[in-house]
Amino acid sequence: MTDEGSDTTESRCGCKLGRVSERYDLTDLHDTLISYWTGDADEQRSTRELATYVNQRVLETALTNADIPPREGAVKNTYRLLTSDDVTSGTRVQTRNELQRDGVPVEQVESDFVSHQTVYNHLTKCLDTAIGTPSDEEQLERSTEKLGALQNRTAVVTSDTVERLERKEILEIGAFNVNVSVTVTCEDCYQEYTIRELLDQRSCNC
Known part of the structure; x- marks a missing residue:
């Protein structure tokens, strides 16, 4: 059957x-x-x-x-x-x-x-x-992952570009690292935060 x-x-x-x-x-x-x-x-x-x-x-x-x-x-x-x-x-x-x-x-x-x-x-x-509906923590986690992926992608593209220019002898550089940092500045209190700091803290110091 x-x-x-x-x-x-x-x-x-x-x-x-x-x-x-x-x-x-x-x-x-x-x-x-x-x-x-x-x-x-x-x-x-x-x-x-x-x-x-x-x-x-x-x-x-x-x-x-x-x-x-x-x-x-x-x-x-x-x-x-x-x-x-x-x-x-x-x-x-x-x-x-x-x-x-x-x-x-x-x-x-x-x-x-x-x-x-x-x-x-x-x-x-x-x-x-x-x-x-996703909780606040879930939404923060997803936002952090998305922004982190964008920063990593920017760093990889930059690194690949420098390596390609170096191979073509257009650019001269020794061993190098690429760091990408995004900052957010509150226009009321003029306090500056990295995006990760702001997401972790969830507010500025106003």
Whole structure:
């Protein structure tokens, strides 16, 4: 007798996350996402954190399928090298080449990575899941992550530019570091804060 319950959400869902979960046989993924997002698990996670979770599981499965047993911490580190804004383009290319040589279909894997918006749409539309309005702390955390990513990206682009000009002998410089700092000045009290200080403090000294 056929069990109608075996018609999983993966096979009914036509969105990208549904197709990816089916392609990589992530049969428990949907229940896990709901549990993490709604806070039924030990720790509630944002959709951005859930996108990272999904993508790392995709990468882990791809490594396993290529007969590369993932060592402890290797999946997270490889994912960081492939996606993080603070990784130089040269390091990212080297990581892709090494995976390709080991039989990992890197282009397919990267195209299967999902965004936090895809996760949100899947949770709310495909899985009919909802949570309350994000708390102040959650909104601050997301803002801090977003601004931090922008600063890291600016630093990487600057570093790549300097290295390229140095290779072409247009610029001369020794070993260098790039630091990006964003400050906010209150026009009432003229107090200046880094953006992280302001978000942590949540007010100026007026």
